[in-house]
Amino acid sequence: MGKLHDLRELLYEVPQWRMGPGPNGTRGFLKWVALTLLLSAPVQARQAPPAPAAATPVSLSAPIVTEHRGTFNGKKVAYRAFVEQFDAAGLDGAPAAKLVSISYVARNATLDRPVLFVFNGGPIVHSAFLHMGAFGPKRVAIPDDIAADPATFKSVDNRYSILDVADVVFFDPAGTGFSRTAKGIDIRTQFSNVADARQLQQLVLAWTRAHRREGSPYYLVGESYGTIRASEAARQLAESGRPPAGLVLIGQAVNIVEYVQRRGNIVSYAVSLPTLAAIAWHHYRAERRGRSFDRYMQDAHDFAAKAYLTALFAGATAPLDERQAVARRLQEFTGIPADFWLKNALRMTKTDYQRALFPGKLLDTYDARYVSPVGQSSPFSAVSNSYIDALLAYLASDLGVTAKVGSYVREVPTSGLNGWDFGPNKTPFGDWPYGEPITDLFAAQPDFRLLVANGYYDTQTTIGAQNYLVTQSGWPRARVRSYNYQGGHMPYTIEASLAAMMQDVRAMVTRRW
Incomplete structure (x- = not known):
């Protein structure tokens, strides 16, 4: 050479x-x-x-x-x-x-x-x-x-x-x-x-x-x-x-x-949900209910684009029973308890999710399959x-x-x-x-x-x-x-x-x- x-x-x-x-x-x-x-x-x-x-x-x-x-x-x-x-x-x-x-x-x-x-x-x-x-x-x-x-x-x-x-x-x-x-x-x-x-x-x-x-x-x-x-x-x-x-x-x-997560940008929360759903599936925190991964992800996309986005748009005017129903679905797709979602106006940033899924640990920003203790370098x-x-x-x-x-x-x-x-x-x-x-x-x-x-x-x-x-x-x-x-x-x-x-x-x- x-x-x-x-x-x-x-x-x-x-x-x-x-x-x-x-x-x-x-x-x-x-x-x-x-x-x-x-x-x-x-x-x-x-x-x-x-x-x-x-x-x-x-x-x-x-x-x-x-x-x-x-x-x-x-x-x-x-x-x-x-x-x-x-x-x-x-x-x-x-x-x-x-x-x-x-x-x-x-x-x-x-x-x-x-x-x-x-x-x-x-x-x-x-x-x-x-x-x-x-x-x-x-x-x-x-x-x-x-x-x-x-x-x-x-x-x-x-x-x-x-x-x-x-x-x-x-x-x-x-x-x-x-x-x-x-x-x-x-x-x-x-x-x-x-x-x-x-x-x-x-x-x-x-x-x-x-x-x-x-x-x-x-x-x-x-x-x-x-x-x-x-x-x-x-x-x-x-x-x-x-x-x-x-x-x-x-x-x-x-x-x-359009998708950066400012609090008032409700679209950003809806378009981010499928990613949280995929992560929860990978880490066995989602409610799979016998679904294939593809079926589950389609359900997450559909929920994010319809019921979830509608509830975010309604904000505090949404009836309590509707917000509770949405919070239960959010728990299904993310593994985060419904009570959290209700207390936080049905919002959670991706950054917060990285810390919340496994308390005391952190999901990697670029590949959330990787998990490390907070304060330590990510394996990625x-x-x-x-x-x-x-x-x-x-x-x-x-x-x-x-x-x-x-x-x-x-x-x-x-x-x-x-x-x-x-x-x-x-x-x-x-x-x-x-x-x-x-x-x-x-x-x-x-x-x-x-x-x-x-x-x-x-x-x-x-x-x-x-x-x-x-x-x-x-x-x-x-x-x-x-x-x-x-x-x-x-x-x-x-x-x-x-x-x-x-x-x-x-x-x-x-x-x-």
């Missing part, structure tokens, strides 16, 4: 901006990856982030290219891996970032072969999770037993990867992974949904030009905050004359303004870290890249919401219509497709919010697919869910629907 390359020599050093412990003792990324966790902080408590230390960039002079073979979805594929740097211009047209991407391209790729641009969320994090969890040629094999020791996790060939039918490019925003801002550029200038998406837009245009794939259909695949990035980048790409053929939204946050933090460790080992062993400590930025370089501009609306009368670019793409492109995916046990981006987005958007149902999988914010940690999700993505990019 040739000489090992040290990206610290090829790029430049940046400090590791580390967060303090989260509510359950975890550090770093796990308490910041999801947009909704950031939104849970009271406005008055947010502090502007300190200025990151300056750094001097050094160019990656030439791509690092290696040859590989693998079997994906039963098909043998010869492919090349590229580690390469692309310059990205900012909104003012001046150099803004030096983006290092990792991509996998089939040796016999034709112009009609799709390309997937894949990225995680934050804002802002690297793409190690989707890279080593779902879309790359290797993956971390997570046992179904959630008590398994993460130290025993191994990297294996990823036979579920989409590489049998599409090429894959991983995007790391400046300040994450190996990507950096350009010399003299303050990274805080990139802390907005528009500037952040501009980096992705620039990468798509630069990568397709460098690889002579301007005519290939391409898709944007984003997770968590990355779904907001995908929508905004799609708008910018459409304006540049290169709209995507479709989007894949994993753990979507596009309609977050070690699972998450295993993806980053595996990626760095894989880069050295398979792609000819070695990263010294301090080169690969693991952490999020923001420290609060005041450091991120989510859009132009600054008043109580504003809106954050992150889904509008998707609506425009459906109208402009008869072949545009959308896939939305979510894990049942994710308390940040929930299955109910996903369903609410799809049903309220007005998007053409024949060109939209919405799927739920066993698992949490990263459902691909479960092998069966990974297999199902990748087949669903495969069906989309090969236009089987």
Whole structure:
């Protein structure tokens, strides 16, 4: 595979901006990856982030290219891996970032072969999770037993990867992974949904030009905050004359303004209930009554959308017997006593539920299958870290890249919401219509497709919010697919869910629907 390359020599050093412990003792990324966790902080408590230390960039002079073979979805594929740097211009047209991407391209790729641009969320994090969890040629094999020791996790060939039918490019925003801002550029200038998406837009245009794939259909695949990035980048790409053929939204946050749990936002409680119901089922706290999981979940959705939402809307005017009946159903689906629901106006936040189901213990925010004593780190933090460790080992062993400590930025370089501009609306009368670019793409492109995916046990981006987005958007149902999988914010940690999700993505990019 040739000489090992040290990206610290090829790029430049940046400090590791580390967060303090989260509510359950975890550090770093796990308490910041999801947009909704950031939104849970009271406005008055947010502090502007300190200025990151300056750094001097050094160019990656030439791509690092290696040859590989693998079997994906039963098909043998010869492919090349590229580690390469692309310059990205900012909104003012001046150099803004030096983006290092990792991509996998089939040796016999034709112009009609799709390309997937894949990225995680934050804002802002690297793409190690989707890279080593779902879309790359290797993956971390997570046992179904959630008590398994993460130290025993191994990297294996990823036979579920989409590489049998599409090429894959991983995007790391400046300040994450190996990507950096350009010399003299303050990274805080990139802390907005528009500037952040501009980096992705620039990468798509630069990568397709460098690889002579301007005519290939391409898709944007984003997770968590990355779904907001995908929508905004799609708008910018459409304006540049290169709209995507479709989007894949994993753990979507596009309609977050509708489902964030402010006390007066009664819809948020209704759309969150199916997630609480799924969690209660998993932990044997629900009243199953002989139902299958699918039947039980359908009952939970129906109850949330009808009787529960009606009672929330009625508030104190609802007759006592009706409130009591609703409280009993809430106990059925959540395992929380009816008396609690009656005393709390039939409301319970997801955060409160994480602490209430097992007193003295805490359900993990991102995957509520994991439970830990209050004050201790969630076991899921070690699972998450295993993806980053595996990626760095894989880069050295398979792609000819070695990263010294301090080169690969693991952490999020923001420290609060005041450091991120989510859009132009600054008043109580504003809106954050992150889904509008998707609506425009459906109208402009008869072949545009959308896939939305979510894990049942994710308390940040929930299955109910996903369903609410799809049903309220007005998007053409024949060109939209919405799927739920066993698992949490990263459902691909479960092998069966990974297999199902990748087949669903495969069906989309090969236009089987």
